[in-house]
Structures are given as structure tokens and as C-alpha cells.
Amino acid sequence: MPRYFTEEHEWIDIEGDTATIGITDYAQAQLGDIVFVETPQSGTELAKSKEAAVVESVKAASDVYAPISGTVTEGNAALEEEPELVNSSPEDEGWFFRMSISDTAELEGLMDEAAYKAFCEGLD
Amino acid sequence: MSETQDFEDLPPEKLPLDQWHRDHGARMVPFAGYEMPIQYEGIKAEHEWTRSKAGLFDVSHMGQLIVSGDGAGAALEAILPASLASLKPGHIRYSLLLNESGGILDDLMVTNSSRDGVEAFTLVVNGAMKWDDIGWLREHLPDDITMNHLADSALLALQGPEAAAALERVIPGCTDDLYFMQSTQAEWNGVEVGIARSGYTGEDGFEISLPASHAAKLADALLEIDSVKPAGLGARDSLRLEAGLPLYGHDLTEETDPVSAGLGFALTKSRRESGGFIGHDACMARLAMDGSAQVRVGLTLEGRLPAREGATVHCGDAMIGTVTSGGFSPTLGHPIAMAYIDSEHAEIGTQLSIEVRGRSLPATVTSLPFVPHNYARKGA
Numbered sequence: 001m002p003r004y005f006t007e008e009h010e011w012i013d014i015e016g017d018t019a020t021i022g023i024t025d026y027a028q029a030q031l032g033d034i035v036f037v038e039t040p041q042s043g044t045e046l047a048k049s050k051e052a053a054v055v056e057s058v059k060a061a062s063d064v065y066a067p068i069s070g071t072v073t074e075g076n077a078a079l080e081e082e083p084e085l086v087n088s089s090p091e092d093e094g095w096f097f098r099m100s101i102s103d104t105a106e107l108e109g110l111m112d113e114a115a116y117k118a119f120c121e122g123l124d
Numbered sequence: 125m126s127e128t129q130d131f132e133d134l135p136p137e138k139l140p141l142d143q144w145h146r147d148h149g150a151r152m153v154p155f156a157g158y159e160m161p162i163q164y165e166g167i168k169a170e171h172e173w174t175r176s177k178a179g180l181f182d183v184s185h186m187g188q189l190i191v192s193g194d195g196a197g198a199a200l201e202a203i204l205p206a207s208l209a210s211l212k213p214g215h216i217r218y219s220l221l222l223n224e225s226g227g228i229l230d231d232l233m234v235t236n237s238s239r240d241g242v243e244a245f246t247l248v249v250n251g252a253m254k255w256d257d258i259g260w261l262r263e264h265l266p267d268d269i270t271m272n273h274l275a276d277s278a279l280l281a282l283q284g285p286e287a288a289a290a291l292e293r294v295i296p297g298c299t300d301d302l303y304f305m306q307s308t309q310a311e312w313n314g315v316e317v318g319i320a321r322s323g324y325t326g327e328d329g330f331e332i333s334l335p336a337s338h339a340a341k342l343a344d345a346l347l348e349i350d351s352v353k354p355a356g357l358g359a360r361d362s363l364r365l366e367a368g369l370p371l372y373g374h375d376l377t378e379e380t381d382p383v384s385a386g387l388g389f390a391l392t393k394s395r396r397e398s399g400g401f402i403g404h405d406a407c408m409a410r411l412a413m414d415g416s417a418q419v420r421v422g423l424t425l426e427g428r429l430p431a432r433e434g435a436t437v438h439c440g441d442a443m444i445g446t447v448t449s450g451g452f453s454p455t456l457g458h459p460i461a462m463a464y465i466d467s468e469h470a471e472i473g474t475q476l477s478i479e480v481r482g483r484s485l486p487a488t489v490t491s492l493p494f495v496p497h498n499y500a501r502k503g504a
Contacts, residue, residue: 032358033168035452035459036428037482054481056430057451058167059358083428 001112004107006067006115009092014101018073022095023055023064023086023117026120034086039075039097046070046099048106054098055086068106070099140278140336141182144343148354156251160357167358171454173364174325175362175495178284179355180346183324188333189255190237190246191265197236197308197356200245201271203261204234205382205401208245209390211236216305220382220390221249221260226410227378228385230257231322231370233322234300235307246318248306248331250372264402268329278339281498283329283363285498286351291330294345295319303502304328312336321500324360326367326493328500365460366453368492374419375448375462376479382407384464386492416466420435422490423478428452431485432461437463438477438484444469447478452492460494461487492503 004012009027028034036056045051046066053064053075055068074096079085086094101107111119125501130418134409138155139145145152161182163170173179191200194236197208206219209285212238217482221229235246249257255335256271259459267359284290288299298310307320315338323329346352370376370385381403382391391407410416425431430452437445453460461478474489 033166033454035430039430056361056428056452058454059162060172061430061432064127 003113004067004110005113005119006065006069006110008065009094009117010064011065012067012107014107018098019068019070020095020098021064021067022054023090024116025090028087028090028094031059031062033058034083037086037096038074039077039079041070042072042074044071044072046089049053056083064096066084066099068099070100071102072097072099074098086117131490132262132501139182139184140339141184142163142344144340145182145354148347149185150356152317152355154184154452155356155357158251160185164354165359165428167356167362168454170355170359171362173353173416174284174327174359175330176285177351177456178282178286178290178329178349179325179354179359180341180343180352181281181283181355182278182343183281183331184278185249185251187215187247187249188277189247189249189258189261189281190256190272190274191247191261191269192242192272193269194243194495195266196269197244197245199265200234200348201395202400203264203402204399205391205395205404205407206234207394207494208234208236210394210398214306216307216320216501218390220259220387222401222407223378224381224403225407226381226383226403226406227468228376228380228382229253229260229378231372231376231387231390233320235320239441252373274333275303276336277333278336280332280334280339280343280346281323281325281417282346282352283325283355284318284325284327284351287327287329288500290346290349290352291319291438293333293349299330304499313341313472317342321449322498323371324367325363326369326495326497326499328364328498352443361449362451362454365449365462366455366493366495367453367497368462368494370420370462380420381410381416383410386420386467415467417467418462419467419470420448420462421470422492422494423450423461423463423487424490424494424499425458425459425478425487427485427487428459429480429485430463431480431484431487436479437465437481437487439469439474443449444476455495465489475482
């Protein structure tokens with residue numbers, strides 16, 4: 001199952017024609033303690049690079065952008081009760097939402113794990 | 125936490141403890157013209173540690189000013205609404221710099237630091253406002269009154285229920301007979317250290333002024349004590365919000381005044397009568413109106429979604445105010461906010477709503493502080 005990354009610090013897992021999206025460990029560490037996550041509802045049409053979700057840390061609210069275009073199939077209901085999953089398990093249990101993939105060509109511009117790692121190192 | 129608009133074009137300065145913060149894993153952010161630690165291990169952990177043990181904050185960005193000379197108190201009384209004639213040496217009062225229309229230019233702590241026959245008052249002002257404050261004070265103080273800016277002094281805040289015990293271990297005896305809103309001096313490692321029992325967290329604690337050259341040494345000595353951990357700006361903000369303490373640039377601005385801000389206590393009764401300070405007439409006119417159009421209130425929210433600065437407050441369909449600070453309260457486990465709202469809706473218990481990204485969040489007017497203060501008051 002290939003995993004892609006964006007410069008906005010999201011990860012995208014591709015399984016068939018469905019993508020699962022969350023924020024990276026680097027992103028959660030930057031945000032600090034997360035107290036609320038607003039995920040998009042099923043059926044929401046998302047356009048690439050548009051706001052898809054909001055994550056509130058103790059510090060501030062931050063937008064999470066749709067890394068690709070498609071339709072939301074599921075938001076992570078567990079985050080309603082336990083938003084801190086984004087801190088404790090950002091790249092697994094703390095996923096944000098699942099979506100269909102409108103255009104697989106949009107995946108081509110995304111980074112793989114090695115490229116993302118290098119990208120983060122360049123930020124510090 | 126964006127008190128930086130006046131500083132955007134200037135590279136931020138470094139605090140005396142800059143390297144110390146980095147060595148202790150701080151994430152540094154620009155604030156009030158300085159690179160400052162926003163957090164070390166995490167805001168929530170630092171917040172909870174300060175409420176239960178002792179957090180060590182570097183607040184050296186704040187301005188420490190000494191106004192001295194014969195008649196310094198009277199000269200300051202022409203500027204501040206506090207009664208300084210009745211402020212005993214070693215005692216501290218909260219006060220405000222006001223403009224002629226009663227607008228708040230800054231809030232500050234003033235200490236009567238007179239000794240050895242020299243009349244002197246120490247002012248601690250907000251970091252982001254200190255240069256403006258120095259200009260304002262110099263303009264309004266007589267020429268024979270001296271004002272020194274202690275630019276080479278650091279200011280550390282040790283806050284929390286374990287703060288007194290921890291400070292006693294480093295500077296034995298310094299908290300003897302020292303109560304909330306009092307200050308003293310001690311000698312430590314060959315330098316003089318000013319110790320004020322005050323702070324910005326709602327907890328018992330101390331603000332410690334000392335030469336910048338010795339700040340890292342004191343921070344190290346305090347950190348050796350198990351109950352002390354460093355805490356950053358993030359926790360400072362969530363702690364002061366829970367304590368109902370306003371933040372200049374957000375809850376207090378030049379557009380707000382002591383009456384609407386709920387800071388009428390800073391307009392000392394004798395000074396209301398005597399007058400003679402900048403903004404007196406405007407403040408008295410507001411008091412005579414029996415309240416302001418808008419007042420600062422606390423709002424308690426349900427759920428987990430915080431309302432931030434700028435969110436609008438509503439009563440039914442009517443927009444009646446604006447949030448000036450808001451966030452998630454780690455102590456209470458739900459979001460809290462401070463807002464200015466139309467005074468007819470300000471009664472405790474009034475049900476209102478706050479709009480956040482198209483959602484209407486129920487909010488209840490709540491008395492401040494949200495979390496009770498835990499000060500070491502004399503006689504308490």
C-alpha cells in the first residue's frame with residue numbers, strides 16, 4: 001500500500017480507489033496538544049488544495065487541506081471523543097478522513113517517504 | 125498570541141536565556157520583538173505541572189523600569205490611577221497607563237521600591253509595549269525624576285503551589301514574611317535579586333529580577349529541584365486565561381477602558397476623588413453613566429471546539445460582542461473565552477452563542493476567574 005506525503009504535512013494511503021488522509025508525526029509535534037478535530041462529512045466534495053478539515057491545538061486552529069480531489073466517504077469518528085489520538089498515533093489511529101480518488105494523476109506530484117523525510121530535514 | 129504587529133519588520137532579539145531555552149528543548153517563536161520559548165515538552169503538560177507543582181517561565185521580554193527621585197510617587201500619581209502615597213515600601217499594586225480618553229495604553233505592576241532614603245518605584249510593563257511606555261512616561265514625568273530601564277536585567281517567574289518551597293531551597297529565607305503583592309531583595313551568588321510574590325497564572329509564585337549575567341545560573345539551580353520544570357508562553361497564556369487575567373493587545377487595548385474591562389479596582393477610590401491622573405475625567409464620566417455599553421466577561425463553552433479571538437458572540441440573532449481571548453482549558457477540560465459583550469447580556473448565567481466557522485456554539489456567561497486563584501495572601 002503506497003503512502004504519499006504533501007508539503008502541508010499530510011500523509012495519504014492509497015488502497016484501490018480509496019485514499020486515507022491524516023497529518024504526519026512532524027505536523028502533530030508542531031501543533032502541540034490537540035483538543036479538537038473537525039473532519040468533513042461523508043459526501044463532501046473536496047477539491048485539491050482546498051480546506052478539508054480543521055485541527056485545534058491548545059495554541060491555535062489550523063486547516064488541513066485536501067491533498068487530492070475526490071468525495072469524502074468517511075470521517076474518523078474516534079477523533080470526536082479522542083482528538084489526542086492525533087498526537088499519540090498520528091500516522092495510524094489518528095487518521096482524519098477517507099475519500100474517493102477523482103484523478104490518480106494528482107498523486108504524481110506527491111512525495112514518497114524518503115522525499116518527505118528530506119523535506120522535513122530541510123525545514124529544521 | 126500575535127502581539128507582534130509592531131515588530132514584524134525587525135528581526136527578533138534574543139533573550140538572555142536564549143541558549144538555555146534551546147538546550148532545554150524549547151520551540152522558539154517571535155513574540156513581542158523577541159525569540160521566545162512557546163513550549164518545551166508540551167503546553168498541556170507544562171500547564172498542568174504549573175497548577176500542581178512549579179513552572180519556571182522566562183519573562184525577560186517585559187520592561188523593568190525604575191522611577192526615582194524626591195517626589196517620584198507624586199509624579200507617577202499624575203500618570204497612574206493608583207494611590208502610591210498609600211503604597212508601603214515593598215508592596216505592589218496593579219495599575220494602568222491611560223490616555224486622556226481613558227483608553228488603556230498598557231497594564232503594569234508598580235512596586236514601592238524606596239529604600240535608604242531614596243524614593244523609588246519599580247514598574248514592570250508588557251514587553252510589546254515597553255518602548256511606547258518609556259516614551260509616554262518620559263514625556264509626562266518631570267525632568268528631575270529619573271527613569272532607568274533595566275535592560276540588562278532578566279525576569280524569571282516561578283509559579284505554582286510548590287514555588288515557595290523550591291525558591292526557599294535556592295535562596296533560603298527569602299519567602300519569610302513575604303505575601304502576595306509584596307516584594308523583597310536577597311543576595312544570591314554575589315548579586316542582588318529582587319523577589320516579588322506575584323505572577324500571571326493565578327497560582328502562588330514569584331517574579332525574580334536579577335542581572336542577565338546570572339539568569340542561567342539561577343534557572344539551572346531552580347531546575348535541579350524535582351518540583352520545577354520549564355514552562356513556555358503557551359502555558360502562560362492558557363494559565364492566565366483560566367485565571368481570568370486580561371492580556372494586553374487582546375483583552376485590553378487603547379479602545380478599551382478600565383470600566384468596560386472590569387478593572388475598576390485599579391481606579392483607587394481616593395484617586396477617583398482626588399483626580400489628577402491622565403484619563404481621570406473620562407473614567408469618572410464612564411463610572412457616572414453606571415456602566416459601559418460593553419463589558420469584559422468570561423464565557424464557558426461546552427464540548428471541545430475552542431472559540432478564538434475575533435469570534436462573534438450572539439444572543440439569538442443579534443450580534444452582541446466579540447471574543448478577545450479564547451482557548452481550551454486544560455484544568456476544566458472544556459473551552460473558555462473572554463469577550464466584550466453588550467452589558468445588558470453580561471449577567472452571570474446568561475445563555476449566549478459564539479459563532480465559529482459557521483457553527484453556533486452555546487456559551488454561558490461565567491464569573492472570572494474560571495479557575496480559583498491560589499495566592500498566598502497575608503492573613504489567609
